[in-house]
Amino acid sequence: MSDYVVRGMAAHGQVRFFGAYTRDLVEEARSIHGTSPVITAALGRLLTAGAMMGAMCKNDTDLVTIQIKCDGPVGGLGVTADARARVKGYVYHPVVMLPANSKGKLDVGGAVGNGILQVIKDLGLKEPYSGQTALVSGEIAEDLTYYFASSEQIPTSTALGVLMNKNNTVRHAGGFIVQMMPYAEEEVISALEKKLADFTSVTSHLDAGETPEEIIRSLLDGFDPQFEETIPAAYYCNCSRERVEKAVISVGRKELEDMIRDGEPIEVNCHFCNSHYHFSVDDLKNMLKSAR
DSSP states (O other): OOOEEEEEEETTTTEEEEEEEOHHHHHHHHHHHTOOHHHHHHHHHHHHHHHHHHHTOSSTTOEEEEEEEESSTTOEEEEEEETTSEEEEEESOOOOOOOOOTTSSOOHHHHHOSEEEEEEEEOSSSSOEEEEEEOSSSSSHHHHHHHHHHHSOOOEEEEEEEEEOTTSSEEEEEEEEEEEOTTOOHHHHHHHHHHHHHOOOHHHHHHTTOOHHHHHHHHTTTSOOEEEEEEEOEEOOOOOHHHHHHHHHTTOHHHHHHHHHHTOOEEEEOTTTOOEEEEOHHHHHHHHHHOO
């Protein structure tokens, strides 16, 4: 199954939903960053959420960034996604070893700890929208559910999961986001809350061979879910030598002059894809001509 995000409506427009399968992009992130299993699960959940939240955007140029600043051993992590469900992410400390939690599962909450979840939406307006909430569990899905309810006032249920193979590669990854529209009837809300309470886990359904559509149909049985769009999802970093060069120029003339005076080439690394960009002293001199 290839990675994708599906979106649609249910209950005659009273509910909107997003479902995702993200195994390949989470595995690519694991390979790029060399993450240990618990950090793969943490970053994979956030990447999956990012892909779905990117798909919520209306314009191709819109971007969504989700950042977690925390006191757990991971140190912090973040993802950025666009409207085409292309997503990239990073972690401060990719290798963290923790015992399983009380349920015998990877202790994502223990790796993340306490902190802040911040969502930044660049929608092409003069200033980006930014909202933040405290982490409620560090398990990421619950934290995003709380964020939507408290910061955006949208009753939401978020489920995210990453299942690992014994060789520490990614076996399955995916999730869903279900949101109530402002005009949703109380009967619909109550019935959906009961269904969500009975839901087991994303990974158990994916490991049983179910697709995101099948999970949504089961979850929203009786609510007539209508699938509107399927968007291919991928791990995608848009860094390039030209973009990095512009970033180096932006540090200003004084800093560039100091680098040139040192007489040594510099290396700039992309923390999303681990690409390395080398600039010689002559390159720096040429950049100085463009700097203010």
